[in-house]
Amino acid sequence: MLRTLANDHRAIPARAEPEQRLPPRPPSLWGAALWRTRRGRQFIVQVVGSCLLFAFLIEITHILQVNLARQNLELDFGFLNRPAGIAISETVLPYSPEDGLSWLIVTGAANSLRVALVGCLLATFLGLVVGILRVSDNPLLRVLTGGYVNVVRNTPLLLQILFWYTILLQLPPVRQAISLGDVVFLSQRGLQIPKLLFEGGGWALLAAGAGAVLVYAVLPRAARALNRAVPGRMLRLCAAVLGFGLVLLAVAPMAVELPEHGAFNFKGGMTLTPEYTALTLAQSLYAGAFIAELVRGGIEGVARGQREAGASLGLSELQILRKIVIPQALVAITPSVSTQYIGVIKNTSLAVAIGYPDFFWALTITINISGHSIEGVGLMLLGYLIPTLIAAMLMNRFNRGLLKKGRS
Amino acid sequence: MIQSRPIGSAEDGPRRASFGLVRYASALFFGSKLNTAITLISAALLWLVLPPLYDWGIGDALWSGTVEECRAASGACWAFIGEKINLIVFGMLPADDRWRAVLAIVLMVSVMALCMVPRVWSVWLVPLWIGTIGVAFWLMLGGFGLDRVRTEQVGGLPVTLLLSLTALPLGFPFGLALALGRQSEFWLFRWVSTGVIELFRGAPLVATLFIASIMMPFVLPEGMNPPKLTRALLAFTIVAAAYIAEALRGGLQSIPPGQGEAAAALGLRGWHRLWLITLPQVIRHSIPGLVNIVVSFFKDTSLIIVIGMTDFLGAIQLAARDPAWAGFNIEGYVFAALFYFSFCYVLTSYAARLERRASHY
Numbered sequence: 091m092l093r094t095l096a097n098d099h100r101a102i103p104a105r106a107e108p109e110q111r112l113p114p115r116p117p118s119l120w121g122a123a124l125w126r127t128r129r130g131r132q133f134i135v136q137v138v139g140s141c142l143l144f145a146f147l148i149e150i151t152h153i154l155q156v157n158l159a160r161q162n163l164e165l166d167f168g169f170l171n172r173p174a175g176i177a178i179s180e181t182v183l184p185y186s187p188e189d190g191l192s193w194l195i196v197t198g199a200a201n202s203l204r205v206a207l208v209g210c211l212l213a214t215f216l217g218l219v220v221g222i223l224r225v226s227d228n229p230l231l232r233v234l235t236g237g238y239v240n241v242v243r244n245t246p247l248l249l250q251i252l253f254w255y256t257i258l259l260q261l262p263p264v265r266q267a268i269s270l271g272d273v274v275f276l277s278q279r280g281l282q283i284p285k286l287l288f289e290g291g292g293w294a295l296l297a298a299g300a301g302a303v304l305v306y307a308v309l310p311r312a313a314r315a316l317n318r319a320v321p322g323r324m325l326r327l328c329a330a331v332l333g334f335g336l337v338l339l340a341v342a343p344m345a346v347e348l349p350e351h352g353a354f355n356f357k358g359g360m361t362l363t364p365e366y367t368a369l370t371l372a373q374s375l376y377a378g379a380f381i382a383e384l385v386r387g388g389i390e391g392v393a394r395g396q397r398e399a400g401a402s403l404g405l406s407e408l409q410i411l412r413k414i415v416i417p418q419a420l421v422a423i424t425p426s427v428s429t430q431y432i433g434v435i436k437n438t439s440l441a442v443a444i445g446y447p448d449f450f451w452a453l454t455i456t457i458n459i460s461g462h463s464i465e466g467v468g469l470m471l472l473g474y475l476i477p478t479l480i481a482a483m484l485m486n487r488f489n490r491g492l493l494k495k496g497r498s
Numbered sequence: 499m500i501q502s503r504p505i506g507s508a509e510d511g512p513r514r515a516s517f518g519l520v521r522y523a524s525a526l527f528f529g530s531k532l533n534t535a536i537t538l539i540s541a542a543l544l545w546l547v548l549p550p551l552y553d554w555g556i557g558d559a560l561w562s563g564t565v566e567e568c569r570a571a572s573g574a575c576w577a578f579i580g581e582k583i584n585l586i587v588f589g590m591l592p593a594d595d596r597w598r599a600v601l602a603i604v605l606m607v608s609v610m611a612l613c614m615v616p617r618v619w620s621v622w623l624v625p626l627w628i629g630t631i632g633v634a635f636w637l638m639l640g641g642f643g644l645d646r647v648r649t650e651q652v653g654g655l656p657v658t659l660l661l662s663l664t665a666l667p668l669g670f671p672f673g674l675a676l677a678l679g680r681q682s683e684f685w686l687f688r689w690v691s692t693g694v695i696e697l698f699r700g701a702p703l704v705a706t707l708f709i710a711s712i713m714m715p716f717v718l719p720e721g722m723n724p725p726k727l728t729r730a731l732l733a734f735t736i737v738a739a740a741y742i743a744e745a746l747r748g749g750l751q752s753i754p755p756g757q758g759e760a761a762a763a764l765g766l767r768g769w770h771r772l773w774l775i776t777l778p779q780v781i782r783h784s785i786p787g788l789v790n791i792v793v794s795f796f797k798d799t800s801l802i803i804v805i806g807m808t809d810f811l812g813a814i815q816l817a818a819r820d821p822a823w824a825g826f827n828i829e830g831y832v833f834a835a836l837f838y839f840s841f842c843y844v845l846t847s848y849a850a851r852l853e854r855r856a857s858h859y
Contacts, residue, residue, distance in 0.1 A: 128768065136684045143690060150717050157716045227526060228533060230540035244842035245835045246797035249811055253831045260828075436702035442804055450705060457712070464716065467709050471701055478700045 158464075169460040170195075176455060178447045180363050191456050198452025199473060202438040205366065205448065206477075209373035209434045214427075216378030221385025222411070235382070242379035248440055250376060255368035255444045264355055275349055281362040282349040294341045301337035306330040365446035369438070377434050384426045388419030428485030432478045439474075449473055555832070565823060578826040579833050582817035589653025589813055595645065599656045602637040605630060606659050614848055619782075627667045634660060649725040653808035657727070661809070662796040665734035666742070666788070672735070673742025678772075680743065681750060691743070698740035704804050706733045711805040730802050738795060745787035749780035786856070789849035793842045810834060 158164070170192040177187050182200045185193065224235045242250070259278060262268065267277035275282040309329055310320045321329070349359025362370075392415050400410040441448035450470070457466035528534045558573025561580075568575035579586070588599050609630045613623060638656055640646040679691030698706060710733035715723060724732075753776055761775040800811040808816055814830040817823065 131768070132683075136686070139684075140686055143686070153719055154716055157720070160720065226536065227529075228536050228540065229526065230544065231536055234540050234543060240843060241835070241839060244793075244797075244839045244846060246800040246811065246838055248800045248803075249831060249834055249838065252811075252815070253828070253835070256827045256831065432700075436700075439702040439704040440801070442704065450702070450708075454708065463712050467713060470705050470709070471697070474702055474705060475697070475700045479696075 154464075163461070163464075165462075165464060167465055169462050169465070170456075172460065174455075174459070176459070179445075180366065180447065191460065195449070195452045195456060195469065195473075198447055198449040201447055202435075202441070202449040205369050205373065205438045205441065205446075206435045208370050209377060209438075210431050212370070212374035213377035213381055213430070213434065216374060217381025217385055217427075220378065220382035222389065222416075224382060224386045225389050239379045239382050242375055243383070247372060247376050247437055248443055251368055251372040251440055251444060254372050255364060258364040258368050264351075267351070269351075273348060275351070275356065275359075278364070279355065279361065280364045281367045282356045282359050283362065284349065285347040285358070285360040287345045287347050294338060297341050298334045298338040302330040302334035305333035363446075365441070365444050368444060369441050369446050373434055373437060376437075377430050380430050380433075381427055384423045384430070385419065388423040389415055391422055392418045424485060424488060428481060431485070432481050435477050435481065436474060568826070574829050574832070575826050576829065576833075578817075578823055578829050581823060582814075582820075582830075585654065585817050586810065586813045587655045589657065589808060590651040591647065591653075592651075595647060598637040598640075598644065599654075602634045602656055603659060605637075606634055606663050610663060616852075631664045631667060634664075649727045652727065654813040655810050657802070657807065658796070658799045658810040661730060661734055661799045661802070662792065664731065665738040665795055666792055668731070669735045669738030669742055672739035673746060674777075676739055676743035677746040677750060680747060695740045695743050698737050699744065703733075703737055703798050704801050706737055707801060707805050709733075710736075726805060726807050730805065730807060734795065734799075738791065741791050741794075742788065745784045745791060746780055748787065749783035750776070752783055753779055783856070786849040786853040789845055789852070793845045793849070796842060796845075797838060810837065 171190045173188050174191050174194040175187050176194070178185055178194075178197060180201070181197050182204050183197050185197045189197075220235050220238065223231055224239065226232065226235075258280065261276060261278050264277045264279055267275040267282070269275050273284055306326050306329070309326050313320045347358045350357040396414055396418065397410055400414045405413065438448055439450040442451050442454070445451075453466050453470045453473070457463045460466070527537045554573050556573075558571060559576055560568055560571045560573065561576050563571075563575075563577045568577055584593075584596075588596050591599055609626065612618060613627075634656075636642060636644065638647065638652055638660065639649065676691045676695055679687040680695065682688050682691070701709075707730060710729045711726065714729050714732075718724075757775055757779070758771055761771040766774065799809050802809055803812040803815065811834050814834050815827075818825075818827040818830050
């Protein structure tokens with residue numbers, strides 16, 4: 091019975107459409123007229139498309155060459171060694187106007203990174219806290235956090251940067267600086283914060299880092315060897331931070347330098363200029379609001395049953411949040427948060443509106459000084475694409491790790 | 499997440515009825531120790547922020563008057579906005595031509611409002627948009643019977659609307675081509691599309707604008723030197739195309755393969771399949787993402803001040819630079835914030851509503 095059915099099945103269509111039953115070899119491209127077959131049409135589209143693309147590229151390069159020849163310009167990167175001859179208001183790296191243009195660009199990039207790193211850190215912290223608070227039932231808290239998130243998300247970042255910058259410039263002069271417990275001062279000159287001084291510099295930090303890693307790695311083994319309960323991850327992290335501090339204290343004599351109120355300026359401490367402060371503040375608030383929305387979406391996306399299961403296990407609300415909801419929410423939002431970090435890196439370029447010497451500013455100056463706009467533009471694209479691509483790659487890897495962990 | 503009521507208690511079910519309003523409210527505000535603390539801290543924060551804000555913006559504010567009165571007042575000086583409103587809305591446009599800017603603004607905003615009604619979504623919106631953009635540019639720049647306006651004179655609100663609302667329709671065909679190219683079986687199309695998308699999504703918009711404004715003379719034949727407005731529009735269009743491609747990619751990937759197979763079984767050819775079956779679903783699926791792109795472009799148009807153009811925000815900065823009215827930047831920025839907020843908030847809530855509605859199906 092079965093066999094006859096199968097035979098019938100094979101026989102009937104074979105009689106009806108014989109060529110449809112034999113598809114192992116694709117029909118020859120040259121058999122029928124080219125536009126009659128699917129593959130032929132694809133072939134036509136591909137050939138025409140490629141030709142157009144190449145024609146476009148050739149035309150553009152040709153025009154570029156003609157224009158370059160007309161203006162007696164040549165493509166070469168030798169101009170990067172020329173002295174910059176321009177002063178920078180604030181730098182992380184040591185810089186003087188005699189340094190080359192290449193060093194000007196590197197200094198600008200370091201300034202941008204300084205904004206991006208601090209901005210990302212603050213934004214993550216702010217976003218996590220506000221995002222968690224935003225799911226609260228308390229109406230007052232909802233008004234407060236919702237107001238912040240909605241206002242900041244729906245106004246241009248440039249406007250916010252200009253706003254904070256103007257406010258900072260309108261602060262009282264140094265003499266009447268606003269003081270927060272005589273530790274942090276806020277004035278026209280910007281934000282004055284305590285500075286951490288320690289001898290040994292990088293080596294001390296390296297030693298302390300090694301100590302922290304050691305503590306983190308050894309702790310569970312030590313606990314197992316002593317037959318004690320293996321400490322949780324939070325506890326291990328705290329111990330590692332403690333280890334970091336202890337090693338640093340032991341290796342390098344440290345001191346905290348508090349800012350002192352002088353007549354016209356501050357003595358000691360670290361000065362964050364109004365430009366830097368406004369830029370970092372606006373970036374953190376802006377990205378923080380977007381991350382808060384992501385965190386809220388992630389938390390609300392965790393199935394209700396998960397929470398109820400936690401409650402029925404007798405976990406407290408905070409435990410449910412920390413052990414059940416947030417880990418799952420984090421997995422869900424990691425890719426979107428990485429997009430926000432990339433946004434922070436890209437948005438450091440808005441510094442140019444308030445005159446903070448960042449990477450973009452350094453390159454526009456370089457182009458103005460040397461006149462090599464094509465090379466400058468190439469460096470600019472390279473400079474922004476490398477960190478964004480690296481950040482995207484790292485986040486993908488982190489995300490894959492989280493997914494794997496979530497499944498096991 | 500920090501819940502005022504213990505989970506699973508009296509939230510639903512018959513016991514809810516016995517809860518009085520007062521008890522419900524007191525549970526909401528003072529349900530637990532943590533919640534009481536939250537209530538008190540939030541109330542203190544609101545008390546710190548709201549009354550001074552009210553005093554500054556409304557209570558002690560000056561709604562009209564001279565500079566001297568403004569400088570004496572402790573509140574905001576809204577008279578500054580009143581004084582400069584023509585510059586902010588019309589840029590440097592001559593007084594006789596202002597009706598054209600008004601007409602262009604009204605036209606663009608009403609067409610956009612029309613497009614927000616799901617019932618009118620159809621192919622007819624494409625020619626409608628093309629016509630709207632054409633008419634808006636004609637009104638703003640002149641020609642064909644209207645006096646020509648130099649592009650340097652075009653500024654303020656119309657520039658913001660023109661750039662943000664036209665970049666998306668102009669970039670859409672390119673974005674669609676890039677999205678399809680990224681899915682192509684042919685390696686060259688796939689590589690080129692991916693490269694273009696990642697390049698323009700990775701570079702900051704400021705950099706793209708700057709590059710468009712300084713590189714154009716190099717890649718155009720001699721003698722062609724487009725005005726800044728065109729350069730900015732080109733940069734916005736390319737960047738919009740890259741973002742649109744990314745928004746459409748999600749939609750393309752969400753279409754189950756069975757749809758295409760069913761269309762093939764009905765005897766539809768490749769292009770018909772794409773045009774009649776796949777694309778309508780993809781676009782519908784991507785509308786919230788596209789609206790969010792409009793919002794981000796509306797905000798990002800302000801970046802054109804980097805290449806020396808004046809949009810809405812630029813006009814406010816220009817107004818605040820007037821020596822006679824110097825020092826009222828904050829009022830200007832707050833006014834700009836209110837304007838951007840009202841526009842973007844409507845659009846983001848609309849996108850969120852569409853997304854919620856889509857998730858029901």
